[in-house]
Structures are given as structure tokens and as C-alpha cells.
Amino acid sequence: MWTLRRKFLAVPVAAAILSLSVHMASADEVGKIRITAASSDLNAMWVELAKEFERTHPGIKVELDNSNRSYDDLVQATLRDALTNSLPDVSFQGANRLRTYTDRNLAVPLGQFLDNDSSDSRKALSPAVAEIGAFKGDTYALGFGVAVPTVFYNLDLIARADGNPKNPPSSWEDILAIGKKITDLSDGNVGTIFQYDSADFFWDALLFSQGAGMMNAEETKITFNGPEGLKALEIIKAIGESGQAAVDMSKDQARAAFAAGKVGIIFDSNSNLPRFEESSAGHFDMAVGGFPLLSPEGKLPAAGSIALMFATDPNQQKLAWEFLKFAAGPIGQKIVATKSGWLPANDYALRDSKELQDHFARNPHYKPTLDQVAALKGWYAFPGDNALKVTQTIVDGMRAVITLKASPEDALADMSAKARKLLSVN
Numbered sequence: 001m002w003t004l005r006r007k008f009l010a011v012p013v014a015a016a017i018l019s020l021s022v023h024m025a026s027a028d029e030v031g032k033i034r035i036t037a038a039s040s041d042l043n044a045m046w047v048e049l050a051k052e053f054e055r056t057h058p059g060i061k062v063e064l065d066n067s068n069r070s071y072d073d074l075v076q077a078t079l080r081d082a083l084t085n086s087l088p089d090v091s092f093q094g095a096n097r098l099r100t101y102t103d104r105n106l107a108v109p110l111g112q113f114l115d116n117d118s119s120d121s122r123k124a125l126s127p128a129v130a131e132i133g134a135f136k137g138d139t140y141a142l143g144f145g146v147a148v149p150t151v152f153y154n155l156d157l158i159a160r161a162d163g164n165p166k167n168p169p170s171s172w173e174d175i176l177a178i179g180k181k182i183t184d185l186s187d188g189n190v191g192t193i194f195q196y197d198s199a200d201f202f203w204d205a206l207l208f209s210q211g212a213g214m215m216n217a218e219e220t221k222i223t224f225n226g227p228e229g230l231k232a233l234e235i236i237k238a239i240g241e242s243g244q245a246a247v248d249m250s251k252d253q254a255r256a257a258f259a260a261g262k263v264g265i266i267f268d269s270n271s272n273l274p275r276f277e278e279s280s281a282g283h284f285d286m287a288v289g290g291f292p293l294l295s296p297e298g299k300l301p302a303a304g305s306i307a308l309m310f311a312t313d314p315n316q317q318k319l320a321w322e323f324l325k326f327a328a329g330p331i332g333q334k335i336v337a338t339k340s341g342w343l344p345a346n347d348y349a350l351r352d353s354k355e356l357q358d359h360f361a362r363n364p365h366y367k368p369t370l371d372q373v374a375a376l377k378g379w380y381a382f383p384g385d386n387a388l389k390v391t392q393t394i395v396d397g398m399r400a401v402i403t404l405k406a407s408p409e410d411a412l413a414d415m416s417a418k419a420r421k422l423l424s425v426n
Contacts, residue, residue, distance in 0.1 A: 030059035033319045037066040037092035037305075038074035041252070042271060045339035046092075052335065053326050060319060069252075072199055072388060075100055078310075082106055087310040089320040092327075094199070095306050096379035098133060098141055100387060107140040108309040113321045114139060121325040126348040129328045133306050140308065142328040143345030145336045147304035148291070148369050148376060149205040150270040151175075155285040157182050157189060157264040165285065168265075172292050175265060176238050182264035183243030191243045193254045193266040194236060196398035200391045202267060203398060204301040204380055206232035211297035214380045220425055224394075225416035231294070233401050233408035240402040248403050267291070269303065270369045273341025277365065290368040293375065302376040304342050343369065386422040393418045 037046050043066060050062040068074040071094030078101075081087045087106065101107035114122070114130055125142070133141030155165035161181035169175045179191025195202055203224075207213065212228035215221060249257065258266045259279035273288065280286040291300055307327050311320040326332050333349035336342050337356050343366075344350050350357070360366045382390045397415035400406035406414070420426065 031315070031319060032061045032063055033090065033316070033323055034063045034088040035065070035090050035092070035323065036068070036074060036078065036088040037064070038068045038071050038094070040066050040069050041255075041275070042066075042340050045335060048339055049327060049332060049335050052331055053323055056326070056331070057322060060322075062323075070199070071097060072391065075388060078106075079104075089309070089311040089316050090323050091308050091310060092144060092305045093141075093308055094379075095132070095143075095303050096199070096201075096301075096381040097387075098135055098306060098308075099381050099383065101308060101310075102135050102140050103383075103385075106310060108311065108317065108320075109138040109140060110142065110309060110321075110324070111138045113317075113324075117321070117325075119325075121322075121329055124329045124346075124348060125325065126346050129346050132345055133308075141306035142324050144305040144307050144327055144332070145271070145340060145342030146302055146345050146376075147269045147271050147342055148302060148372060149202060149300055150268060150273070150341075150369055151289040151291060152258065152266050152268060152272070152276055153287040153289065154258065154261060154264050154280075155287055156261070157185070157284070160185055161191075161264070165287075168287050168289060170289055170292060172235055172238075172294070175292070176235075176242055179239070179242040179265055188262055189264065190247050190257065190262060191264045192239050193244055193249070193258065193263050194239045194402065195251055195254060195266070195268050196236065196402055197251060197395050198269065200394045201269070201301060201303055201379060203232065203394050205291055206235060208300055208377065209291065209294045209298040211295040211299070214382070215423075215425075219383050222416060222419050222423070222425060224419075225412055229412050229416075230408055233398070233412055236398055236401045237404070237408055240404050244402055245404045248399070270341040270343070271304075273365055274339070286365075288365040288368050290372045298375065299377045300372060300375050301379040303379045304345070341366075341369075343373070382423065384423060390419050390422050393422065 046064060046066040050064045054060060054062055068077055074093060075097050078091060129143045130139045132143030133139050153168045158168055158178060159165045161178055163178045169178050175192060182189055182191035207224055207228055210228040214224050216223055254266060255272060257263045261284045276286060307324050309320045309324060311317045328346050330349045333344040333346045334356060336344050337359055381387060393415055397411040401408055401411045
């Protein structure tokens with residue numbers, strides 16, 4: 001669990017630019033390192049990260065597997081690897097799955113490396129990088145990229161539906177209203193798409209935006225089954241009624257439809273910003289907005305990618321540590337900023353790099369996500385061996401409501417009963 005502080009948003013220009021030098025591989029470090037990463041739709045970023053590491057660390061070969069389409073797919077693949085004693089040396093996982101590996105004693109504690117390393121590349125890691133992966137008194141992962149729930153608008157479709165493209169809708173009421181009008185344009189257009197099957201990321205967003213949570217502090221009782229949960233499902237039902245129920249699509253299909261100019265508004269991760277910018281250029285005007293907050297105390301889940309070490313051989317651990325520092329350091333964080341829509345996890349890299357500051361300043365599409373940094377909190381991870389099953393139960397409930405196959409009341413009761421049983425709580 002982790003939080004982002006406001007200082008991440010305030011990034012003063014430093015007098016001296018942080019050195020981009022990294023520790024070069026010594027003779028006993030030359031070898032191979034196996035890396036797994038999700039998701040595969042960020043292929044260009046993962047490939048550049050591997051190539052840059054090889055370039056700056058001569059003699060070390062990176063074997064990259066980024067074939068998994070989602071974080072949960074990678075979790076399943078990783079747990080299978082654990083059964084066959086074939087875990088990768090380093091893995092980039094979803095931020096909400098850290099305890100999946102700490103609870104099973106698979107993630108290697110990184111405190112020993114952080115404490116005993118005095119190299120320049122270690123000094124380039126801000127405290128926030130380690131805080132992101134902190135759990136029960138140690139650090140088990142380094143922060144890599146920060147994902148936030150984001151709203152993407154097709155301004156051309158909004159204008160055609162008599163909306164104001166200069167001031168796209170920002171409240172749920174206005175979003176749902178314009179979404180229905182866009183669907184009514186026909187010609188295959190869909191007003192609003194809510195990516196409900198991105199694990200429980202957007203369920204968290206709906207709950208957190210009301211100031212609510214998933215379980216109590218002691219994790220002895222679920223708390224998403226109250227009025228906030230019902231409100232969340234009522235919003236999801238309204239989205240289905242505005243058009244999504246008739247064209248329920250996978251994440252990839254929905255993104256392709258938005259890129260093709262057939263979706264008016266899509267709720268998705270900011271990691272899709274570069275893709276949507278490229279696909280919309282010359283075809284339709286696009287805008288980006290923050291996720292609607294339903295309470296003055298509302299928060300939003302911070303997701304994205306964390307880097308874990310699974311290597312147990314001492315020599316492989318040395319290589320893995322070099323890769324972790326590289327990914328969370330200045331060069332890796334530059335790749336994050338320019339090859340994905342994620343925000344860098346390392347605020348030192350952002351603070352000390354005029355190039356990164358200029359990158360964000362040149363692109364106003366980043367402003368809505370930067371503006372909501374102060375409202376971010378950790379993407380919740382359910383406890384126990386059934387965490388993935390609980391997440392799937394929530395996704396199934398949202399699917400039943402958005403496709404109008406279940407009422408919000410019935411779906412919430414079903415989700416709650418199944419979650420209680422899986423978590424062995426009252």
C-alpha cells in the first residue's frame with residue numbers, strides 16, 4: 001500500500017542535472033537476466049528499456065517476455081513459474097499484486113540492497129521509489145510507472161451530439177447525458193465505454209471517489225457493500241443504458257474502437273495516452289480529463305507498474321539489482337515518460353531532468369492526471385490466496401450490471417456474498 005505526496009506534483013528545476021551514468025557491469029556480472037512484464041500493449045516501452053540496459057551494461061543479455069496482456073495474466077504465469085522453480089530474475093507487476101508475492105515469500109526483500117549500495121545509481125533513487133514497494137517493514141519492489149484512472153474524449157463526436165468541445169463534460173450526470181446523445185447518432189457510435197474489466201481498478205476508482213474503501217482497516221469485513229457500492233453500480237448501469245450494454249467489448253476492442261473514432265468517451269488508464277494521441281492525430285480532436293470525484297474526501301487508486309526481484313542466486317541477484325536501479329533511475333524513468341502515458345515513479349528523475357519537465361509542459365494532455373496526484377492512494381489488494389478470485393467476482397458483477405443482466409441491488413448482494421466466502425470474513 002502506498003501513497004503519493006503533493007511534492008511529486010511540485011517539481012522545481014534543480015540547478016544541476018542528475019547524472020545519467022549507471023554502474024557498468026563488472027566481469028563477474030556478465031551474463032543473462034530474464035525479465036517478465038505486463039502489459040504487452042506497452043511493447044515499445046519494454047523493448048526500449050531492455051535495449052538501453054544492454055547498451056549501458058555491455059555483456060549482459062536481457063531475455064524479455066512481455067507477452068501477457070494484463071497484470072492478472074502475468075500473476076497466473078508467475079505463480080506457475082514458481083511451481084516449476086523457473087521464476088524470472090525481475091518482473092514488472094501490477095502495483096496491487098505486491099502482497100501476492102510477499103505472502104508467498106517469493107519476492108526478494110530489497111532493503112539489504114538499498115542499504116548497502118552507495119553507487120551513483122542508488123543515490124539516483126528517490127525515497128518514493130522504495131515507499132511504493134514497502135510492505136511490513138521492508139521494501140519488496142521499486143516503483144516504475146504510475147497509472148491513474150483517466151477520461152479520454154472524442155471532441156468531434158461531442159460536438160456532433162451538441163456538446164461543447166471546448167468544455168467537455170466532467171461530472172457523471174453530464175458524461176452520461178452526452179454519452180446517450182452520441183450513441184443516438186447511430187452509425188456505429190458508442191457514447192461511453194467504462195473499462196470495467198481492468199481487474200478492479202475502476203471499481204476502486206468509483207468507491208474511492210466517494211471516500212469509501214474495500215475492507216475495514218483490520219481486513220475482517222468488506223465495506224464495498226454499502227451505499228457507495230450501490231451508487232457505483234448505479235453509475236455502471238447508466239453507462240450500460242447509454243450504449244455500452246449493446247456493444248460490450250474487451251479492453252483491446254474498446255481501445256481500438258476509440259482509436260477509430262467510434263467512441264465518444266472512454267474511461268481507461270493514462271498508459272494509453274500515447275496510443276490515443278497517435279491514432280487520433282489527423283482524424284479527430286481528443287481531450288483528456290480527470291476521473292469524476294463524488295465527494296470532497298474522494299480519492300483515486302494509483303496503479304501502474306512495480307519491479308520485483310525473484311532471483312535467488314547471488315550472482316543473478318547482482319544483475320537483477322542493476323536492472324532494478326536502471327529501470328527506476330533517470331534513464332528508465334525517461335523511457336516511462338516518453339513511451340507510455342504513465343507518470344514517473346521517481347520524483348528525483350522528474351525534478352532533476354529539464355528534458356522531462358519540458359516533455360510534460362509541451363503536452364497539456366498530462367495536466368489532468370498531474371492535477372489529481374494529490375488525490376491518489378494505493379490500489380487496494382485483497383488479502384489471502386483468493387485475492388484474484390475476489391477481483392474476478394467484482395469484475396463479473398460489474399459485467400452483469402453494465403450488460404443489464406442484473407440489477408445493481410442483486411449484483412451487489414451476489415458480489416458481497418461471494419467475496420465474504422472467498423475471504424472467510426463476515
